[in-house]
Amino acid sequence: MTEAVAALISSIAPADDLERAHLHEAAAWVARTADIYRRVKPATPPRHLVTYVVVTTPERDAVFLVDHRKAGKWLPPGGHVEPGEHPGNTARREAEEELGLRPELGAGSAPLFLTITTTVNVDSGHEDVSLWYVTTAAPDAEFTLDEEEFRGGRWWTRDEIAAADPALFDPHLSRFLAKLGR
Template sequence: MRSSVAAVHELVTGLLPGDQLEAEHRSAARRWLESTDDVYRRAKPAEPPQHLVSYVVPVDPTDGALLLVDHLKAGLWLPPGGHVDPDEHPAATARRELHEELGVAVGPATTFRPAFLTVTPTVRAMAGHTDVSLWFPVIVDPDVPLVPNHGEFREARWWSLEQLRSADPTRFDPHLRRFLDKVAMRVIRGQVVSLRMISSARSEMSR
């Protein structure tokens, strides 16, 4: 296994599944990574037909709202993100996509760690391949200026947790509700706990 793929395998192995479906996706992703080094998209639109993606999910630390983009090709509201370049670490992809798609730069001290994994056949105009996606939550100030990439999506906006849970789920990534259930902002005894704290707690539990 080449070193860049081994690094992805380590990330996937370190995830603590939030439900049975994520456990199945993690097992499938590990088997795939162990079977081939051809895991990065080499050519558009979909070569190889299964490849790595990094989602970066901006989170408002005050109330847990998520910043999503209205993706032109997918026809869905999705987290920003994109294909992992050959031999690129998925965390570097998340950092890069946050800047390229929204104009948001975060400091070098910000740690990007995946909190969720999905294996999803693409939909609508993007049909024909399977994305193995690592979801990276990152704390972002909701007042930070955005420079959306209008070549890829119509708009970018913050969605409150209430809006996300009451909206038609077919408007979003099919696994977004599960992401909310696993790692969205939690309220414990009236105290809002950030994704960063939850991720850290889960890391401790998995040791």
Template sequence: MNAADQVRAWIREEIASIHADDAEEARQLKAALAWVDSGAELCRRAKPDTPPEHLVSYFVVTDETAQALLLVDHKNAQLWLPPGGHVEPGEHPRETVRRELQEELGLALPHELGSPLMLSRSETVGLTAGHTDVSLWYWLRIPRQQALRHDPKEFHGLSWFGIDALPLARSDPHLGRFVRKLRATQPGPIKGRI
């Protein structure tokens, strides 16, 4: 297997590991697998939209109790988003999380990263609107008192939001779905309504 085929296999495996909770999610997963299997280019080569559909690794950061989420005020998207970034050619999506965590928040990955919890497909908005991000959503936990530094070129700032105080009207349209799925799959103190 050549390097390009290996990367495609990694991406397919990450997508196939996600359990669909409903018909819409099953449809999105099926479409994403068909996209991977089509031979289409999966990683962005040039900003903002070459190719017009490309892969992103989000990492939703919660505190230890999963009662608060860390979001970044993204300059380009003009939204409060989970940190993350575009998967580079030749890069495993989990390596993207490791790289972006260091670049965007100044942190090393605090624990082993599991499979993505969710996948979404969204048309981008903001200053570089008009292309499609296929996003793998990973979950990681860090202590809320952890010192963080954000990338001022990309973000106006960052903030912890209580699980019941998320800025859903000014965030990724799939963030609420992610939180609902996190609550359904994780035992423990994730409370409130989304």
């Protein structure tokens, strides 16, 4: 499966210098180890593969974010890639588990964005290599949120995100939105 992950990483066109650096580091990490899946919560190994599923409107003018209890941030839904699982299947599974949404994602799906982020508020710190997938839903879509994981969820417009405190969100969300808008 690491070959499939390496192929996904190489298929992403970087939007900026930071994404280019993250892509280079992620490719090197996958090439030097097969230990890319979290096996023990929260941080074994200390760097592991995750997916985000960014739900956007067809016009891409808003994204649905969840208020994540442990992270203390508004994030796209997502989660850890299980050993041997294709990240596209992880994204689909997480969208179903966390939102009740059945997106058109799977082993053939490609992510739009990649980031490497040190976690906050969850443990003493580990790194998530995050593949950001995109799907759409109507603004009036009804989601069934995982109440154990989230305090709530809502649509955020680009303007609302730009006007809010950046600390409320994943540190790479604004960069992702810039890439999504291209």
